Amino acid sequence: MKTKFILHGGFTPKNEDEDLSDFYKEILKDTPEKVNILIVPFAKDTERIVPTTIRVTNEFNQNRGQKKLEFKVANEGSFIEQIKSTDIIYFQGGTTLKILEILKRLPSFKDLLTGKIVAGESAGMNVLAKYFFSPSANDVFEGLGILPIKTIPHYKEEYKNVFKDVGLDLESVYLKEYEYKVFLV
Secondary structure: OOOEEEEEOOOOOOOOOOOOHHHHHHHHOOOOOEEEEEEEOOOOOHHHHHHHHHHHHHHHHHOOOOOEEEEEEOOHHHHHHHHHOOOEEEEOOOOHHHHHHHHHOOOOHHHHOOOOEEEEEOHHHHOOEEEEEEOOOOEEEEOOOOEEEEEEOOOOHHHOOOOOOOOOOOEEEEOOOOOEEEEEO
């Protein structure tokens, strides 16, 4: 059973001009009539969890068509069980090192994702890669390596050489804001 990964380069908060509907439609494509979605805010600062979760649920609902969507917000205590009972896992953006620290503690995390739809925006994209560049930290880090790629969210031309000595055998996934890429693994 294949896992579908949809990686998103992030966005500028409060930029009302950009349309994220294609991204959310891609996530929902080929899902059943009733869809369970787990929103993972582990990369967010506490005060941003509620407003960003509302934004994500609104985006999904605007692009659901006739599908019935059920949302849950992940928590560390029951995260493994929550993953097992969901169709879509949506990793929000934020601080990659925060989410990475949490996910590294989970045994067999990669296996839990098998057959799911996994979407990651910005930090949520980075954590899935073997290596990632964090524009906010201005440094290269090692991710979980679930996907054999190196990533840069919020890509700008000035970042193009950050991996000159790292992961030379890996695919480069450099996504500007509002861009996304799909992987079937």
